[in-house]
Amino acid sequence: MSAAGDVVDATGAPVVVADESIGDVNWSLWIGAALVGLVAAMALVSFLWTPYDPYFVDVTNRFGGPSPTNLFGTDQFGRDVLSRLMVGARTTLFVGVVSVGVAGVVGTPLGILMGMAPGWLHRVLLRGNDLLLAFPALLLAIMFAAVFGPSTTTAMVAIGIGTIPVFARIARSGTVQVMSSEYVLAARSAGRRGVRLAVRHVVPNIASLLLVQASVSFAIAILAEAALSFLQFGTPAPIPSWGLMLFQAQSVLAVNPGLTVWPGVGIAVAVLGFNLLGDGLRDRFDPRLAGHS
Amino acid sequence: MADQTVVTRADDTAAASDDRLVVDGLDVRVGLVGLLHDVGFRLGAGERVGLIGESGSGKSLTALAIMGLLPDGLVASGHVGLAGTDGNLLDAADVRMADLRGRRMSMVFQEPMTALNPLMKAGDQVAEVLAIHGLGGSGRDRDRRALELLDAVRMHEPELVRRRYPHQLSGGQRQRVMLAIALANEPDVLICDEPTTALDVTVQAQMLDLVVEGARDRDASLLFITHDLAVVATVCDRVLVMYGGRIVEAGPVQQLFTAPRHPYTRGLVASSDLDAVDAAGRLPTIPGVVPAAGTFPAGCVFRTRCERATEACAEPPPWTGQYDDGHACIHPYGDEPVARDPEPRPDPRPDPHPEPGVSEVTS
Numbered sequence: 001m002s003a004a005g006d007v008v009d010a011t012g013a014p015v016v017v018a019d020e021s022i023g024d025v026n027w028s029l030w031i032g033a034a035l036v037g038l039v040a041a042m043a044l045v046s047f048l049w050t051p052y053d054p055y056f057v058d059v060t061n062r063f064g065g066p067s068p069t070n071l072f073g074t075d076q077f078g079r080d081v082l083s084r085l086m087v088g089a090r091t092t093l094f095v096g097v098v099s100v101g102v103a104g105v106v107g108t109p110l111g112i113l114m115g116m117a118p119g120w121l122h123r124v125l126l127r128g129n130d131l132l133l134a135f136p137a138l139l140l141a142i143m144f145a146a147v148f149g150p151s152t153t154t155a156m157v158a159i160g161i162g163t164i165p166v167f168a169r170i171a172r173s174g175t176v177q178v179m180s181s182e183y184v185l186a187a188r189s190a191g192r193r194g195v196r197l198a199v200r201h202v203v204p205n206i207a208s209l210l211l212v213q214a215s216v217s218f219a220i221a222i223l224a225e226a227a228l229s230f231l232q233f234g235t236p237a238p239i240p241s242w243g244l245m246l247f248q249a250q251s252v253l254a255v256n257p258g259l260t261v262w263p264g265v266g267i268a269v270a271v272l273g274f275n276l277l278g279d280g281l282r283d284r285f286d287p288r289l290a291g292h293s
Numbered sequence: 294m295a296d297q298t299v300v301t302r303a304d305d306t307a308a309a310s311d312d313r314l315v316v317d318g319l320d321v322r323v324g325l326v327g328l329l330h331d332v333g334f335r336l337g338a339g340e341r342v343g344l345i346g347e348s349g350s351g352k353s354l355t356a357l358a359i360m361g362l363l364p365d366g367l368v369a370s371g372h373v374g375l376a377g378t379d380g381n382l383l384d385a386a387d388v389r390m391a392d393l394r395g396r397r398m399s400m401v402f403q404e405p406m407t408a409l410n411p412l413m414k415a416g417d418q419v420a421e422v423l424a425i426h427g428l429g430g431s432g433r434d435r436d437r438r439a440l441e442l443l444d445a446v447r448m449h450e451p452e453l454v455r456r457r458y459p460h461q462l463s464g465g466q467r468q469r470v471m472l473a474i475a476l477a478n479e480p481d482v483l484i485c486d487e488p489t490t491a492l493d494v495t496v497q498a499q500m501l502d503l504v505v506e507g508a509r510d511r512d513a514s515l516l517f518i519t520h521d522l523a524v525v526a527t528v529c530d531r532v533l534v535m536y537g538g539r540i541v542e543a544g545p546v547q548q549l550f551t552a553p554r555h556p557y558t559r560g561l562v563a564s565s566d567l568d569a570v571d572a573a574g575r576l577p578t579i580p581g582v583v584p585a586a587g588t589f590p591a592g593c594v595f596r597t598r599c600e601r602a603t604e605a606c607a608e609p610p611p612w613t614g615q616y617d618d619g620h621a622c623i624h625p626y627g628d629e630p631v632a633r634d635p636e637p638r639p640d641p642r643p644d645p646h647p648e649p650g651v652s653e654v655t656s
Contacts, residue, residue, distance in 0.1 A: 191395035
């Protein structure tokens with residue numbers, strides 16, 4: 001708080017400056033980052049090294065329990081679960097990044113446009129968006145899979161498209177609020193308008209909303225991909241994906257229930273990690289909340 | 294935008310060539326409800342004009358209409374002209390208005406706590422208005438100029454302040470930043486909408502000095518909106534008194550405060566005298582309350598609260614006198630000074646004109 005003594009107003013009285021020292025640790029941010037980092041690390045390492053070839057079938061070693069040679073055991077084809085989990089992490093992250101990317105890049109400008117548009121256009125766009133919002137993303141993905149054939153790409157693009165109206169809606173409501181604020185009126189009175197008004201004043205002020213939405217959507221996308229793969233509308237076998245692994249484990253649930261644990265834990269860790277990370281980032285990047293989180 | 298609206302008090306005198314801003318027959322309405330009626334005034338070069346009136350009299354709306362920043366749904370008609378630009382600003386496209394805003398005319402808002410972007414550093418917000426109008430050179434030039442501007446509004450430690458976010462600054466500091474932004478591009482017209490209302494008294498006086506000085510140094514015309522008569526007396530040369538969306542009296546500060554002609558102005562001046570009390574020991578007040586927008590009486594808008602009102606007031610009172618020195622009242626006071634010891638007034642209610650249907654709009 002050395003800064004407090006430095007700032008005085010014109011009367012010479014010291015001005016109370018917000019305490020900038022970080023009080024509490026931002027647990028959401030660090031735990032979220034650690035969990036996401038773990039998933040990301042697994043995915044990255046899998047490009048260079050996996051304990052075994054994830055596709056190598058060893059019929060002599062089916063349903064192998066955890067052992068020093070196969071840390072997480074082997075599945076019904078004798079494939080190493082850890083190796084498959086690592087390669088599956090790639091799919092999971094890829095799906096999350098691409099689908100949230102598609103939704104955010106298309107949905108955010110659409111929402112801001114809605115929020116800044118004159119009354120009638122606003123209403124027309126909003127109703128159109130509501131119409132799309134009513135259409136389930138998973139159903140859209142199944143439709144896509146039926147048309148284009150099941151693949152990871154189909155799944156994530158479909159999930160991304162299905163998430164666009166969610167982003168548009170949240171961006172719209174944030175924009176409407178920001179546009180009615182006095183600082184936007186002040187910016188307009190200084191000559192700001194149109195796209196640059198949106199970029200300079202609206203986007204930064206709705207970024208925290210979008211960040212939280214992105215982390216939630218990321219988690220939903222991971223779940224959706226898992227569900228699609230589980231339903232065999234997503235990543236086709238034998239490519240490892242956590243959802244597909246869960247599906248395959250389910251078919252042998254009676255024989256070896258332990259196989260469902262690892263992909264399930266992986267999905268839970270990734271979803272929790274992204275949710276916490278989103279919360280933590282929001283608190284971190286809002287100067288009004290900095291130091292109070 | 295009917296042409297006949299441009300036949301009002303502004304035509305009483307030949308248009309002075311140094312008029313910076315000419316507002317004529319300005320009407321603002323939302324749906325069928327009229328909010329401003331036939332507002333007209335002029336700002337000469339370097340002139341400082343006060344716009345006073347109670348809350349809800351239409352002061353801020355006048356400013357927003359001039360700036361072309363009326364909220365959705367509010368429609369302005371009439372004429373707003375700015376020296377050096379052609380045509381009616383009310384008809385101008387938003388692109389053109391945006392070019393004028395912040396360059397030729399700028400505005401300081403009432404609430405410094407909310408009028409700055411919370412996510413931009415103070416210095417960046419000053420530099421932004423330079424960038425918008427492409428007058429600031431390179432990014433580094435703009436930052437340097439922003440620092441000079443903060444220094445010019447006598448900000449202590451501008452180097453430190455410019456790197457701070459608005460929430461780290463005091464109200465006075467923020468309002469200085471707002472003023473620096475408003476003055477950055479040397480505007481011809483500066484509109485201040487109650488810039489000191491949210492500040493504490495010691496900071497108010499400094500802020501007023503800065504506004505006057507900033508306008509004078511740049512030869513900018515100042516439209517100063519306030520409800521504080523003492524502030525008007527220190528800042529302005531001329532005063533416009535607004536009530537019910539109309540200008541009811543205009544005149545030089547001295548004259549308006551010593552010998553107001555409109556009963557409303559007289560009431561305002563009397564109620565600002567904190568030494569005067571009536572027989573019951575109460576401070577003088579204007580009886581009644583400001584009606585809600587759209588429920589003002591037809592004819593003279595003040596007649597339901599006016600002690601001089603008669604049947605004749607049911608007709609709209611014509612403007613009497615010059616555009617910059619006159620009033621809209623058919624029973625004006627003469628030159629007698631404001632009663633320092635006013636006789637007890639009758640209770641404002643019952644309404645002297647209780648007949649139904651006096652309101653222009655029944656909504």
